[in-house]
Amino acid sequence: MDAKICAALLSQVRETRPLVHHITNTVTINDCANITICAGAAPVMAEAAEESAEMVAAAGVLVLNIGTLNPAQVESMLLAGKRANELGVPVVLDPVGAGATALRTDAVLRILKEVKVAVLKGNAGEIGVLAGAGGKVRGVDSCGLAGDPVETAKACALATGTVVAMTDETDVVTDGERVVLVKNGHAMMDRLSGTGCMASSVVGSFVAVADDPLVGAAAALAAFGRAGEQAAAGARGPYSFRTALFDELYALTPEDLEEEARLEVV
Numbered sequence: 001m002d003a004k005i006c007a008a009l010l011s012q013v014r015e016t017r018p019l020v021h022h023i024t025n026t027v028t029i030n031d032c033a034n035i036t037i038c039a040g041a042a043p044v045m046a047e048a049a050e051e052s053a054e055m056v057a058a059a060g061v062l063v064l065n066i067g068t069l070n071p072a073q074v075e076s077m078l079l080a081g082k083r084a085n086e087l088g089v090p091v092v093l094d095p096v097g098a099g100a101t102a103l104r105t106d107a108v109l110r111i112l113k114e115v116k117v118a119v120l121k122g123n124a125g126e127i128g129v130l131a132g133a134g135g136k137v138r139g140v141d142s143c144g145l146a147g148d149p150v151e152t153a154k155a156c157a158l159a160t161g162t163v164v165a166m167t168d169e170t171d172v173v174t175d176g177e178r179v180v181l182v183k184n185g186h187a188m189m190d191r192l193s194g195t196g197c198m199a200s201s202v203v204g205s206f207v208a209v210a211d212d213p214l215v216g217a218a219a220a221l222a223a224f225g226r227a228g229e230q231a232a233a234g235a236r237g238p239y240s241f242r243t244a245l246f247d248e249l250y251a252l253t254p255e256d257l258e259e260e261a262r263l264e265v266v
């Protein structure tokens with residue numbers, strides 16, 4: 001896993017424009033649609049249980065995000081997720097707010113039990129909770145981890161049988177054995193609602209074209225983080241940063257990513 005692979009995957013997303021089927025929250029749904037386009041992929045948001053399994057048949061990846069979940073939405077996620085598994089379409093799960101309420105934690109555990117998830121992408125608190133390793137979550141925000149980030153992410157990957165992509169200042173991507181640290185990004189990304197959800201959309205876009213979900217997830221976080229670094233340069237605050245974040249991901253070239261991706265394989 002190196003910066004060259006990140007650049008190649010970015011090119012592949014743009015060449016193949018995979019359809020990214022989201023069942024996601026009402027807070028950041030529009031941001032997720034547009035960041036997917038800026039990554040080079042094509043979003044569709046289709047959540048009704050009457051169509052979710054049908055839509056996933058046309059998709060390159062399914063992104064499930066429980067940010068504003070309700071029981072009917074979870075049933076639709078399960079239908080789409082099971083159909084995705086039958087078709088070999090990879091599934092990305094964002095466990096927004098897991099640990100904050102029983103409904104959220106239980107929904108994530110149920111999805112993980114009934115659907116084969118390729119990548120579980122959460123913040124440090126969410127992954128800590130799901131690893132049973134003392135993570136804390138308030139609302140949708142991480143209140144941090146009790147233990148070592150790499151060990152926590154590995155434990156979560158082994159417990160869930162997924163690739164875990166745990167975001168923070170340094171992102172940890174692991175399947176329980178291999179570990180890639182992604183050091184791109186900017187603190188401003190934590191001053192805006194939706195960067196975690198957008199990270200999942202970008203991860204989905206890359207996982208759709210990658211042979212290996214771990215490589216796809218790490219490359220996506222490097223690309224998104226690099227866009228964040230560039231966006232912060234001229235931003236006056238969170239909202240001008242937000243606009244620049246979309247523009248910088250759209251403008252990101254494979255050459256820049258190959259030069260600037262900061263990955264560490266540990």
Ligand SMILES: Nc1ncnc2c1ncn2[C@@H]1O[C@H](COP(=O)(O)OP(=O)(O)O)[C@@H](O)[C@H]1O
Pocket residue numbers: 122123124140141142167168169170171184185186187188189190194195196197199221224225
């Ligand atoms: N302090 C930081 N420095 C650099 N990048 C960050 C920082 N905080 C968050 N990010 C980036 O912002 C995105 C969202 O991460 P995070 O804030 O952990 O998720 P969430 O919004 O779900 O809590 C990720 O791409 C992550 O790498």
Ligand SMILES: Cc1ncsc1CCOP(=O)(O)O
Pocket residue numbers: 025027028067068096140192193194195196197198
């Ligand atoms: C504020 C909020 N409440 C429910 S979903 C949501 C958005 C969370 O977005 P992110 O975790 O990407 O910041």
Ligand SMILES: [Mg+2]
Pocket residue numbers: 189190191192193194195196
């Ligand atoms: Mg955040």
